[in-house]
Amino acid sequence: MDAGASSSGQARTVFEARAITKVYHVGEVEVQALRGVDLDLYEGEFVVLLGPSGSGKSTLLNILGGLDVPTSGTVRYFDNDITTFDDAALTRYRRDHVGFVFQFYNLIPSLTARENVALVTDIAQNPMDPEEALRIVGLSHRMDHFPSQLSGGEQQRVAIARAVAKRPHVLLCDEPTGALDVHTGVVVLEAIERVNAELGTTTAVITHNAVIANMAHRVISLSDGRVAEVRRNVNRVAARELEW
Amino acid sequence: MRALDRKLFRDLLAMKGQFTAIALVIACGVATFVMALSTLGALRRSQAAYYTEYRFADVFASLKRAPNLVAQEIAAIPGVARLQTRVVVEVTLDVPGLNEPAVGRIISVKAGRQPDLNRLHLRRGRWLEPNRQHEVLVGEAFAEAHGIDPGDRITAVINGRLQELTIVGIVLSPEYVYQVRSGAFVPDNLRFGVFWMDEEELAAAYDMDGAFNDIAVTLSPGASVEEVIRRIDLVTERYGGLGAYSREDQVSHRFVTDEFQQLRIMAVVPPTIFLSVAAFLLNVVLSRMIATQREQIAALKAFGYTKVEVAVHYLKLVGLIVLIGLTLGSLLGTWLGADMTQRYSQFFRFPRFDYRMDAGALVPATFVSVLAGVVAAIDAVRRAAILPPAEAMRPEPPMTFRPTVIEQLGLQRFFTPTARMILRNLERRPLRAMLSISGVSLAVAVVVLGNFGEDALGFLIEHQFYTVQRYDISVGFVEPRHDRALHELLRLPGVIRAEPLRTVAVRIRHGHRTERLALQGLPPDATLQQVIDSHTGPMKLPQQGIVLSQTLAELLEVTPGSTVRVEVLQEKRPVVDVPVAATVHEYVGLSAYMDIAALNRLMGEGAVVSGALLSVDERELDNVFLTLKGMPQIGSVTVKNAAVRSFQETIAETILKMRAVNAIFATVIAFGVIYNSARISLSERSRDLASLRVLGFTRGEISVILLGELGVVVALAVPLGLVLGHWMAYGASLLLQTETTRIPFVLERSTYGLALAITMIASIVSGFVVRRRLDHLDLVAVLKVRE
Numbered sequence A: 001m002d003a004g005a006s007s008s009g010q011a012r013t014v015f016e017a018r019a020i021t022k023v024y025h026v027g028e029v030e031v032q033a034l035r036g037v038d039l040d041l042y043e044g045e046f047v048v049l050l051g052p053s054g055s056g057k058s059t060l061l062n063i064l065g066g067l068d069v070p071t072s073g074t075v076r077y078f079d080n081d082i083t084t085f086d087d088a089a090l091t092r093y094r095r096d097h098v099g100f101v102f103q104f105y106n107l108i109p110s111l112t113a114r115e116n117v118a119l120v121t122d123i124a125q126n127p128m129d130p131e132e133a134l135r136i137v138g139l140s141h142r143m144d145h146f147p148s149q150l151s152g153g154e155q156q157r158v159a160i161a162r163a164v165a166k167r168p169h170v171l172l173c174d175e176p177t178g179a180l181d182v183h184t185g186v187v188v189l190e191a192i193e194r195v196n197a198e199l200g201t202t203t204a205v206i207t208h209n210a211v212i213a214n215m216a217h218r219v220i221s222l223s224d225g226r227v228a229e230v231r232r233n234v235n236r237v238a239a240r241e242l243e244w
Numbered sequence B: 001m002r003a004l005d006r007k008l009f010r011d012l013l014a015m016k017g018q019f020t021a022i023a024l025v026i027a028c029g030v031a032t033f034v035m036a037l038s039t040l041g042a043l044r045r046s047q048a049a050y051y052t053e054y055r056f057a058d059v060f061a062s063l064k065r066a067p068n069l070v071a072q073e074i075a076a077i078p079g080v081a082r083l084q085t086r087v088v089v090e091v092t093l094d095v096p097g098l099n100e101p102a103v104g105r106i107i108s109v110k111a112g113r114q115p116d117l118n119r120l121h122l123r124r125g126r127w128l129e130p131n132r133q134h135e136v137l138v139g140e141a142f143a144e145a146h147g148i149d150p151g152d153r154i155t156a157v158i159n160g161r162l163q164e165l166t167i168v169g170i171v172l173s174p175e176y177v178y179q180v181r182s183g184a185f186v187p188d189n190l191r192f193g194v195f196w197m198d199e200e201e202l203a204a205a206y207d208m209d210g211a212f213n214d215i216a217v218t219l220s221p222g223a224s225v226e227e228v229i230r231r232i233d234l235v236t237e238r239y240g241g242l243g244a245y246s247r248e249d250q251v252s253h254r255f256v257t258d259e260f261q262q263l264r265i266m267a268v269v270p271p272t273i274f275l276s277v278a279a280f281l282l283n284v285v286l287s288r289m290i291a292t293q294r295e296q297i298a299a300l301k302a303f304g305y306t307k308v309e310v311a312v313h314y315l316k317l318v319g320l321i322v323l324i325g326l327t328l329g330s331l332l333g334t335w336l337g338a339d340m341t342q343r344y345s346q347f348f349r350f351p352r353f354d355y356r357m358d359a360g361a362l363v364p365a366t367f368v369s370v371l372a373g374v375v376a377a378i379d380a381v382r383r384a385a386i387l388p389p390a391e392a393m394r395p396e397p398p399m400t401f402r403p404t405v406i407e408q409l410g411l412q413r414f415f416t417p418t419a420r421m422i423l424r425n426l427e428r429r430p431l432r433a434m435l436s437i438s439g440v441s442l443a444v445a446v447v448v449l450g451n452f453g454e455d456a457l458g459f460l461i462e463h464q465f466y467t468v469q470r471y472d473i474s475v476g477f478v479e480p481r482h483d484r485a486l487h488e489l490l491r492l493p494g495v496i497r498a499e500p501l502r503t504v505a506v507r508i509r510h511g512h513r514t515e516r517l518a519l520q521g522l523p524p525d526a527t528l529q530q531v532i533d534s535h536t537g538p539m540k541l542p543q544q545g546i547v548l549s550q551t552l553a554e555l556l557e558v559t560p561g562s563t564v565r566v567e568v569l570q571e572k573r574p575v576v577d578v579p580v581a582a583t584v585h586e587y588v589g590l591s592a593y594m595d596i597a598a599l600n601r602l603m604g605e606g607a608v609v610s611g612a613l614l615s616v617d618e619r620e621l622d623n624v625f626l627t628l629k630g631m632p633q634i635g636s637v638t639v640k641n642a643a644v645r646s647f648q649e650t651i652a653e654t655i656l657k658m659r660a661v662n663a664i665f666a667t668v669i670a671f672g673v674i675y676n677s678a679r680i681s682l683s684e685r686s687r688d689l690a691s692l693r694v695l696g697f698t699r700g701e702i703s704v705i706l707l708g709e710l711g712v713v714v715a716l717a718v719p720l721g722l723v724l725g726h727w728m729a730y731g732a733s734l735l736l737q738t739e740t741t742r743i744p745f746v747l748e749r750s751t752y753g754l755a756l757a758i759t760m761i762a763s764i765v766s767g768f769v770v771r772r773r774l775d776h777l778d779l780v781a782v783l784k785v786r787e
Helices: A057-064 A087-097 A113-121 A130-136 A152-164 A182-199 B003-014 B016-053 B069-075 B140-146 B199-205 B225-239 B251-292 B294-302 B307-347 B359-386 B389-393 B417-428 B430-468 B485-491 B550-556 B596-603 B618-629 B640-694 B699-736 B749-775 B779-784
Strands: A013-026 A029-042 A046-050 A072-077 A098-101 A170-174 A202-207 A218-223 A226-232 B059-067 B080-086 B088-094 B102-109 B121-125 B135-139 B153-158 B161-172 B192-198 B211-219 B473-482 B495-510 B513-522 B531-533 B537-539 B546-549 B563-568 B575-584 B592-595 B608-616 B634-639
Touching: A013 A057, A029 A057, A029 A202, A029 A226, A046 A057, A057 A170, A057 A202, A057 B389, A087 A098, A087 B294, A098 A152, A098 B294, A113 A130, A113 A152, A113 B003, A130 A152, A130 A182, A152 A170, A152 A182, A170 A182, A182 A202, B003 B016, B003 B307, B016 B251, B016 B307, B016 B359, B016 B640, B059 B069, B059 B225, B069 B080, B069 B211, B069 B225, B080 B102, B088 B211, B088 B634, B102 B153, B102 B199, B102 B634, B135 B140, B140 B161, B140 B192, B161 B192, B192 B199, B211 B225, B251 B294, B251 B307, B251 B359, B251 B430, B251 B640, B251 B699, B294 B307, B294 B389, B307 B359, B307 B640, B417 B430, B417 B699, B430 B531, B430 B640, B430 B699, B430 B749, B473 B485, B473 B495, B473 B618, B485 B495, B485 B608, B495 B550, B495 B596, B513 B550, B513 B596, B531 B575, B546 B550, B546 B563, B550 B575, B563 B596, B592 B596, B596 B608, B608 B618, B618 B634, B634 B640, B640 B699, B640 B749, B640 B779, B699 B749
Parallel strands: A046 A202, A046 A218, A098 A170, A170 A202, B102 B192, B135 B161, B513 B592, B546 B575
Antiparallel strands: A013 A029, A013 A072, A218 A226, B059 B211, B080 B211, B088 B102, B088 B153, B121 B161, B135 B192, B153 B161, B473 B608, B473 B634, B495 B513, B495 B563, B495 B608, B531 B537, B546 B592, B563 B575
């Protein structure tokens, strides 16, 4: 478990973000979400972005995932600066490289678990079978259930299956356990842990829960739109041993 | 099937009520369009084929009597291709089973062969055979009305002598597609029939051996109709020519062609309304759907679905609804069109009706409904496509509320909190509220407009047959007679009043404009047939000058004070300049009136009448018919009530059907708008309403908030809709008018009542559906769902 890719020292840099700022407007209010963030993510590592709500971590994740563009700064993804991408290139980037997991699952309520996964495999270049993705998250027996027939934890695992089915380079998870109790939260984190370990997918998880940070290779703390601290976990804790 | 397409079908199923309502509105629009256009297509094709195949003539002329040699003179006119001469007479018929006399028009043909022009189509029986006496062919309309079969006999007064005729065949003629006597506007197949008889026999009976009194010609390509008419008139003048006229003025052709115009309008106006409403509904429902699927759209985009893929997804949904509406509408329209064509065949007699599913109707129907769908969807879909995924992940900012007009005016203390919620909600989305009100008011207007035709026709019949024509029987003499003849008629038991009538065939000319018509001379104090201005009421005929119907005045480009040249086409054929004394607004036909004394002076005659109008004691009607039938000097007898009754009977079923179709379509539109508005309010407000329930509001109380909104919309829409319908009907009355016909703008109170009733029923039903859903509102689930 300690053999994180980054610790080998030879891992390639997946993301190299420099001086990112982001200002957006909600209604009549101007919000300075990011105030100059520098950040590197390495291939195969499991990173937790830790911070209280309003610290800018979701904005950062959205920018890394190509869902949003920074107001200034650069984000290199391998050899490309994704801040120079137009909308079509960003879409292409998300389609081929990024897997998303959201706090509220964002499953399509009118599609079954299998079909929700198929939604992504339909447009991916080299996907796994939806059935296989669901097996990885331990939901082989619930494939033909609709979201409304699944518990929150199960829904989130469908969302993880959906994110990994395309074999993405990076898996970005925004508060994946935010809406779940401890027990189901742990089951979900185990699924993410397994994807990172077995598939070697670079994984970034956002949370405001410091306990979860213990399962990461590295923890990046954000506060008020800035990186406050970066630390490496010497001893990672397995998801099933987490408690909060 | 791709997962995204599955979502499409499941979304469609989840909102099936709303989408069905929209598809049905589209179907109504498409059905009306397809019905009107395919019927029009059928009529036009049937007419064109019939005219070509049976050589329908281009120019017609009647005259008093001309020797056959004159035909060669006419045939030599440049531009005349083919010519047919014939003898045409009108006779009184005694039909078994019919008390009152009927009028027969007998046209000569050569036994054993088809006429060169205006050929006949044999429906049943056989053609006339040479050297057989007293045989005739009869037009189908008359035969059908009387149940006449080949072999039956009929008695006619031919040149003053009773003659029994044997019907050997039942035929159709391109000259009598619509079989109506000139001057009438409703057919009376019981009392007017057309017959064809061997030329030799007919000519002998009327002293027309080696002569003719009617011609029909076809023109060679490129010939000028006006020039040929002018030359024919020059030739026939010496032989009592009544003036040649073209197809456009031929009665049957004119009626059929006027109908085309009505169908064209039917293909444009109602479908435009239906498709506009459908587009509005689609827009509202789709916008709401996209708003509720904000986060789903964000997820799709996060996974890498492109803008175009998202847009196509929602467009497919619209496409599917349009396709359902289009298919349903095309089938319904084709079926209704077949039925309508069938109904036309009662009035318009073609050898065959070429009705088919018409690509000429389906292609534009598809184009227009797809266009409506795209217009409806474009804005909502565009918003879905450009929705930034990161922003869509965040919940929508709270809706902004501002003080309403009522609060600005300081009136809020007069409203309960519930009423304030209703008003603020309406005010918050003024465009939505306005569109909902417009939608409902269009539904109301559609009912009003749909019933307008019927109201107008009802009024027209009442006006024409009971206000203008107050007589019971109109009598035409074979030859003009001294007005002493009236005394003879007055002496008949049962005749209460007899008034003179002088009808003269004239051509009225002003500059290069001419119109051919029957100039009517009436006594200034006439009571049985009055000159009535539809704007101002009865008019007393002036002692001098001529009175023209407004339509005629417009065609001739004259106003009161102008002078027109009246060229009489009979007797001594005087040509006189007459001042236009007045114009009169009339609904039907072109007419010109003069004081009968002035007309007789113009003709250079004494007190002469050509017919009489009788008011008869109802109990004696039958006896009066019998007596009139036996009077040789009487050429024609028209019984007004009988004619009106038979027309009303003929159209009764059609009117009933139209009324049913209108009511159904209007219900669809009213229900579609109201139900969708209610469902959308419910979707938008269910969280608020559930919160109120949690706070202790009863089901009834939250229903009031939601249904109150609906109530306000309907309450505002209904009066608006009634006014809108009123103006749309007015517009229709202008669109439907032809050169010679004005449509009375009349709307019965019952029409407004029906519109009100249909809207109320649709509102109440929609209210119940929504109320049921409110009753089943799952409080916990609704509050948990994060929008």
